[in-house]
Amino acid sequence: MTTYSPQFALNFATGSASFPLSAEGAREWHRALQTLVERLKVGASGPQRQPQAPIEFHHAAPNLYLEMFCNPNIWPGPHAAKVLVMLKTGALRLSIEVEFSRLQEDLSQYLESLR
Numbered sequence: 361m362t363t364y365s366p367q368f369a370l371n372f373a374t375g376s377a378s379f380p381l382s383a384e385g386a387r388e389w390h391r392a393l394q395t396l397v398e399r400l401k402v403g404a405s406g407p408q409r410q411p412q413a414p415i416e417f418h419h420a421a422p423n424l425y426l427e428m429f430c431n432p433n434i435w436p437g438p439h440a441a442k443v444l445v446m447l448k449t450g451a452l453r454l455s456i457e458v459e460f461s462r463l464q465e466d467l468s469q470y471l472e473s474l475r
Contacts, residue, residue, distance in 0.1 A: 392417035
């Protein structure tokens with residue numbers, strides 16, 4: 361018997377990559393993105409920027425390793441921010457810079473499709 365594994369589509373400027381991502385992994389990633397939004401907003405507010413700690417997210421599952429990194433101190437706000445995503449599966453190794461707003465939208469749509 362084959363089990364169904366939902367595929368998350370990561371869209372970026374030059375294409376996309378699809379990979380299996382559990383609902384729990386997607387929710388954890390979404391929480392990391394929410395933390396990043398908060399840090400980007402705090403860092404962008406006021407005349408003197410408050411330094412913010414970088415955000416790192418790691419998710420490991422059978423045949424999948426996913427990592428995200430963003431330094432909120434180098435972006436003026438959430439709409440300009442980009443994140444580095446590193447993806448490793450059995451057949452694919454990808455390191456790519458992704459627009460934060462695009463990633464947020466993709467992940468929200470994915471979570472909605474799982475309901």
